[in-house]
Amino acid sequence: MGVKTVAVYSTADKDSLHVRFADEAVCIGAPASKDSYLNIPRIIAAAEITNADAIHPGYGFLSENAEFSRICEEYNIKFIGASPDMINQMGDKATAKATMAAAGVPTIPGSVGLLESIEQGLPLAEKIGYPVILKATAGGGGRGMRIVKDPSGFKKAWDDARQESAAAFGNDGLYLEKFVEEPRHIEIQIIGDSSGRACHLSERDCSIQRRHQKLVEETPSPFITDELREKMGTAAIKGAEAIAYEGAGTIEFLVDKNRDFYFMEMNTRIQVEHPITEEVTDFDLIKEQIKVAAGEKISGKNYFPKLFAMECRINAEDPANGFRPSPGKIVNLHLPGGKGVRIDSHVYAGYVIPPNYDSMIAKLIVSAQSRQEVIVRMKRALEEFVIDGIKTTIPFHLALLEDPEFIAGNFTTKFLEDFDFSKIKKS
The missing domain is CATH 3.40.50.20 (Rossmann fold)
Structure with a gap:
């Protein structure tokens, strides 16, 4: 530019x-x-x-x-x-949910605004039907959240969620929602301009998570049908245009086993996993952010995947020991390459990873003509990726890509709770 x-x-x-x-x-x-x-x-x-x-x-x-x-x-x-x-409208989860519901975007059944007391929450939970989940209105990263399976566990969950939320965010406000079973975490990338017009760039499947932190993302989702993609994209545009959203953003949904989808939250920024969308739509999201900020108008065209892509987050963590952080000096570094392989990183041989910030040190993005080919290409790229001197999540990703259920596309946000971490080769 x-x-x-x-x-x-x-x-x-x-x-x-x-x-x-x-x-x-x-x-x-x-x-x-x-x-x-x-x-x-x-x-x-x-x-x-x-x-x-x-x-x-x-x-x-x-x-x-x-x-x-x-x-x-x-x-x-x-x-x-x-x-x-x-940012204020979408940053407060209760306000965001009310805004989206008013725009006609499907939302998870739950409280209207924040709960004032346990006495208000219990009858609502009975009406919605257990299991339910208590969530911190100012929450993020899984903090201030508690699942309640029956009335007897409501008080403890209420006290624990409020205490954790107050400590983490300085705000103990809670709201209640139906707990979505066998959920997929599917997000729709949107772009809006200063005229209030928005378009979408299809979905990303971010269901492979550990403690609500994403580890692998892919597009298109192996679970989403063309019909559902169209519905979710339309809903995301409704939500963005309802607040005259300007810039790049993401409308995040939970999709249940019946392919019913519900608004979860909106991220009013670019996402870590945006490169996979760029690879399958041939669209530069950062460039578009800058253009929109400069006052240019979007085309209004929606973009759908032409290829398949997957991103593995390479973190300085030891997956064989509970993903323990592993800062330190990178002694040797060899980056994989070839057709359909992209790496976004700030590191090099001799670089010392500081202990002060997030442990992600690289994003490995692979694209190909089919999901099967993406998996094969990603495995090859991971095997070529050499980072000596520290522990990384590369062995975890290699083990995941050998899992028959993952290969078949059969996974939810709970997938790693039952994953056999003993299959990870120690580096």
């Missing part, structure tokens, strides 16, 4: 590739997130001294922070993301 870039970084990330490759780089503080990547004044100062027109927040830290979006507006710096109002 011919746009010059400025990288901001903490002292822990001074040797990261993004710092080397940007046109300019500004250190914004110490390793602790509060002193750097969450320090709004320092980020704004970096933008001002480099005369930056816009800030792309990525997919972590301040990417869904309404206050940061507002401050960018105040300083006449374009936030390449959602407006403060959109």
Whole structure:
């Protein structure tokens, strides 16, 4: 696009590739997130001294922070993301659910707004039918959530969820929903422009998760039919246009064993797994984000997969020992290549992975003409991927790709609860 870039970084990330490759780089503080990547004044100062027109927040830290979006507006710096109002509307799960229901998007049966007491929740749970789930309104990453199988377990679940939510988010508000059995986690990628118009780029299946953290994503989903894809895409556009959404975002759904789908949440940012959508639609999502932020209009066309793609998150973790973090120095590194293989990463041989941030160090993305070919190509790429000096999730991915049920596409978000981790080869 011919746009010059400025990288901001903490002292822990001074040797990261993004710092080397940007046109300019500004250190914004110490390793602790509060002193750097969450320090709004320092980020704004970096933008001002480099005369930056816009800030792309990525997919972590301040990417869904309404206050940061507002401050960018105040300083006449374009936030390449959602407006403060959109972030607030979708950030509060109870408000988001009510907004989507009003737009005609299917939602999971549950409480209207937050529960005020156990006495309010118990009769509602009886009406909906057990099992139900209590969720923190400000939650994320699985915290502040408790499944209740019968009335006798309601009080303990209520107390535990409130306590955890208050500790994690400073907000103990809870709402109640029907617990969806045998769920798939399916998300629809959408793009909206400043005119309030939106389009979708089909679905991603993110059901392979551990403790609500995604490990593998693929598109198209092996579970979704053409008819269901059309319905879910239409619903996602309804939801996005209901709030006049601008930028890249994701409408996330739970799909049950009967292929009934329910709105779960909206992410008002680009997702970690966006590359698989790019590979199957030949569409550059980051470029589109920048264009929309600059005031350009989208075509309004919906995009459907022309290929199959899968992403394996390569984390600096030891999967043979409970996914224990494994920071340290990468002694040797060999990246796989060839047709249909893409790697997004910031590491290199000699790079020291700091212990301060998320453990993901690379994304391995493979595309091909069929899901079967994707699996074969991914296995080959993983076997060629050499990272010496630390433990990684590569052995886990290789074991997963040998699992007959995964190969057949028979999995839900609970799949890894019964996975035989003894099959993982120790590196």
